[in-house]
Amino acid sequence: MIPFVNIQGQREAYREELEKAEKAVLDSGIYIGGQEVAALEAELSAYTGTYAVTCASGTDALTIALTALSVQPGDEVVVPDFTFIAPAECVARLGATPVFADIDPRTLQISPESVESLVGPLTRGIIAVNLFGQCAPYEKLREIARRHGLWLLEDSAQAFGAMQGSKRACTLGDMAITSFYPSKPLGCYGDGGAIFTASKDLTQKVRMLANHGSEERYLHKVVGTNSRLDALQAAVLRVKLAHLDSELESRRKIAERYDQFFANIEGLSPQQVADGNTSTYAQYTLLADNREEFIAKLDRAGIPHCIHYPMPLHKQPCFAELSARYAENAADMASQKAVSLPMCAFTPIDEIIERLEKVFLRSS
Numbered sequence: 001m002i003p004f005v006n007i008q009g010q011r012e013a014y015r016e017e018l019e020k021a022e023k024a025v026l027d028s029g030i031y032i033g034g035q036e037v038a039a040l041e042a043e044l045s046a047y048t049g050t051y052a053v054t055c056a057s058g059t060d061a062l063t064i065a066l067t068a069l070s071v072q073p074g075d076e077v078v079v080p081d082f083t084f085i086a087p088a089e090c091v092a093r094l095g096a097t098p099v100f101a102d103i104d105p106r107t108l109q110i111s112p113e114s115v116e117s118l119v120g121p122l123t124r125g126i127i128a129v130n131l132f133g134q135c136a137p138y139e140k141l142r143e144i145a146r147r148h149g150l151w152l153l154e155d156s157a158q159a160f161g162a163m164q165g166s167k168r169a170c171t172l173g174d175m176a177i178t179s180f181y182p183s184k185p186l187g188c189y190g191d192g193g194a195i196f197t198a199s200k201d202l203t204q205k206v207r208m209l210a211n212h213g214s215e216e217r218y219l220h221k222v223v224g225t226n227s228r229l230d231a232l233q234a235a236v237l238r239v240k241l242a243h244l245d246s247e248l249e250s251r252r253k254i255a256e257r258y259d260q261f262f263a264n265i266e267g268l269s270p271q272q273v274a275d276g277n278t279s280t281y282a283q284y285t286l287l288a289d290n291r292e293e294f295i296a297k298l299d300r301a302g303i304p305h306c307i308h309y310p311m312p313l314h315k316q317p318c319f320a321e322l323s324a325r326y327a328e329n330a331a332d333m334a335s336q337k338a339v340s341l342p343m344c345a346f347t348p349i350d351e352i353i354e355r356l357e358k359v360f361l362r363s364s
C-alpha cells in the first residue's frame, strides 16, 4: 500500500542515526530541556539566522507568540480563510476576533488586497500562513503592516526550510512559528513546535511565557504556561534537520514529476508556486474541476489522497457568529476543488506515476 506520508520509510533510511540519538537521551536521565534541546535551538537558529525557542506544539507556538505580541480581548487579527484552523483558533482562544482574508485562487496564499480591505480600527496584526509549504506574499504584507502599524506573524508550520528569494521561511515577519508534527517537512515523533524572531526582547518574552512566566526558579513575572519540547523529540529533530535540505530537494523533484504528468490532463491545476518561492511541498495539492471524478480515479489506482481543507474557516461551526460578513469567495472555491496527493522525500513516485497513467491515459 502506498502511504500518504512515508514516515516509516524515512525512519528506515536514518534508523542507525535515530536509534543512537534516541538511546543516548533515554540513557542520560534528562528528558525535559537539557543539552539536546539547547543544541537543537542553536541549530535551528543557525539554519534560519534568527533566534529560535522550542515549545510543545505549533499551536502552542502560535498562542505564545500572540501573547508576546500582546493580543487582547476585543482585538482583531487578520488570518487566511483557507488553512488549518490553528491560527484562527489561537486568536479566538485569547478572546480576540479572527477576521478571514480571502486567498489568491492560483497560489492559494492569503491575498494582500483582501487583507488591506479588512484592516480597521481594532486590527492589531496579520497572521500569514505559508500554505502547503510555499511562503505567502510577504513583501506586500509587510508593506500593509507597516502602513497600518500592525505586526506580522508568519505561520510556517508547513514550510520550515522554504525560501522566498534569498530569505528563509521563519524570517519573513516580526515573528514566526513552525510545527514539528510528525508528518510536517521537519517532524518529530510526537508534538513539537518552535517560535522564531530577530528581536531579543520578544525571544526573552516567549521563553518566559513557555516556562510558567518564569526566568528564575519559583519567581513568576507573568502568567505563563508549560510548553516544552522533550529531549527525545529534540534528538530526533537534530538527526532529521541534518537531512532536511536533501529531503527538500527530493520533494521538489517529486513535485516536478507530478507537475509534468498533470500538465497534460484537463481540469486539474496544481497549486501555483509564485516566482521567487521554493516550496517544501508539505502538501502537493491541486484543484480538480470535477473532484468526485478525480477522487474516483485515484481510488481505482490505489493512490491515497486527502482534502486540505474541506471548508473555509468562515464556515466552520465554531465561527458561526462571525460568518455573516463573508460572501462566497476563492477560499470556498478552493475548499470545493482541493485534493492533496502523497508527498514526502520517500514517496514512491515512479509507481504513483505508473498508476496514474493507467487510470488517466490508458482507460480514457
Ligand SMILES: Cc1ncc(COP(=O)(O)O)c(C=O)c1O
Pocket (backbone or CB within 6 Å): 057, 058, 059, 060, 083, 084, 086, 087, 129, 155, 157, 158, 178, 179, 180, 181, 191, 192, 193
Ligand atoms: C498552518 C498550521 N498552523 C499551525 C498548525 C499547528 O501545529 P501543531 O499541530 O503542531 O499544533 C498546523 C498543523 O497542522 C498548521 O498546518
